[in-house]
Amino acid sequence: MSTAIQLADNTAFIDQYGRQKRKLRISVTDRCNFKCSYCMPEHPKWAEKHTLLSFEALYQFCQFMVQRGIEQIRITGGEPLMRQGIVHFIAQLQQLKPLGLKRISMTTNGHYLTKYALDLKQAGLDDLNVSLDSLDEAQFQQLTQKHLQPVLAGIAQAQLVGLKVKVNCVLIKHCNDNQIVPLTHWAIKQEIELRFIEFMPLDGDQKWSATDVVTEQDILNELATVFKQIDALEQGNNPARLYRVDHTTIGIISTISHSFCHQCDRLRLTAQGDFYTCLFAQEGLNIKLLLDHLIGDKDATYQDLEQQLTDVIWSKALGFSAIQAQKQQKSGRISMHMMGG
Numbered sequence: 001m002s003t004a005i006q007l008a009d010n011t012a013f014i015d016q017y018g019r020q021k022r023k024l025r026i027s028v029t030d031r032c033n034f035k036c037s038y039c040m041p042e043h044p045k046w047a048e049k050h051t052l053l054s055f056e057a058l059y060q061f062c063q064f065m066v067q068r069g070i071e072q073i074r075i076t077g078g079e080p081l082m083r084q085g086i087v088h089f090i091a092q093l094q095q096l097k098p099l100g101l102k103r104i105s106m107t108t109n110g111h112y113l114t115k116y117a118l119d120l121k122q123a124g125l126d127d128l129n130v131s132l133d134s135l136d137e138a139q140f141q142q143l144t145q146k147h148l149q150p151v152l153a154g155i156a157q158a159q160l161v162g163l164k165v166k167v168n169c170v171l172i173k174h175c176n177d178n179q180i181v182p183l184t185h186w187a188i189k190q191e192i193e194l195r196f197i198e199f200m201p202l203d204g205d206q207k208w209s210a211t212d213v214v215t216e217q218d219i220l221n222e223l224a225t226v227f228k229q230i231d232a233l234e235q236g237n238n239p240a241r242l243y244r245v246d247h248t249t250i251g252i253i254s255t256i257s258h259s260f261c262h263q264c265d266r267l268r269l270t271a272q273g274d275f276y277t278c279l280f281a282q283e284g285l286n287i288k289l290l291l292d293h294l295i296g297d298k299d300a301t302y303q304d305l306e307q308q309l310t311d312v313i314w315s316k317a318l319g320f321s322a323i324q325a326q327k328q329q330k331s332g333r334i335s336m337h338m339m340g341g
């Protein structure tokens, strides 16, 4: 079991607007076997392997963050199942539960799940989000450049081994917005919680336009053509707005039309060690050298890391319209496959 790190300060991370940070998203790779049009650039330039944070550095960071109030860690990417050693890392993270970590989750495109679902369950993964943007093979291929069948088989396998699965669907106007009703019917049949995500301006080639966004209202209107009873549920601290539709729960992450920034409790780390307080932040704070130093020198202290993170988290912006962010974006801005969704 992990013994606690000696820190000068054990208080929870909080920003200038009083929002305590409880969730950490870690991208373990920028690489992906899919090429989703809303995420990956046409010509991705992968980070070189030696520039990635080692699992040792990631573990040190997670331990530090759990001692500063992080309760949930989500592993993402790129495609997290493409990073060798990821299952072992998840098993290792279990050691942080006695220190306050409550949940370890993963977001995956599902392609490798038939191979890894049982290992993930045995490693103690608490829940899994799988991206599924269409049930139509041709449309799925057009969106992702990959086949649908392995993803459906992966979801089935994850359910079979007892993993708690949610499905995420990013909707794009005139592309896959005809999937709202079929995916909802499918989710009801599979007894899976489905969440629609509004398309955000984080695509690699920066082609996003507000006119491509299928809004929460569009989704509800479409559902209302088929389902007679749609009841809004208590949202709580969930970024998704929840609806009860025919005995299943549908979530809508409406970052564009109803931003959840006022309650944001998330922090993010990229595979190369860039620390971000917001999906739409213009730049991150690179902490790779600090983490490598902590591993390499047994006498090193956490003081610098604590100070730098405390400052950057405190300065977190209140939150701003994603559309404005898109207008202000500079060419160097990173996309979703690097940040992790």
Ligand code: SAM
Pocket (backbone or CB within 6 Å): 032, 038, 039, 076, 077, 078, 079, 080, 107, 108, 109, 110, 129, 130, 131, 168, 169, 170, 197, 198, 199, 200, 201, 202, 203, 336, 337, 340, 341
């Ligand atoms: N490869 C994994 C996957 O696709 O699930 C994990 C990484 S992916 C970047 C995480 C999530 O971000 C996915 O649910 C994906 O659909 C979502 N995403 C990617 N680009 C997006 C965008 N431009 N707007 C909204 N969601 C996006």
Ligand code: SF4
Pocket (backbone or CB within 6 Å): 032, 033, 034, 035, 036, 039, 040, 077, 078, 079, 109, 131, 336, 337
């Ligand atoms: Fe890969 Fe996920 Fe981005 Fe699709 S959304 S390209 S699966 S990282």
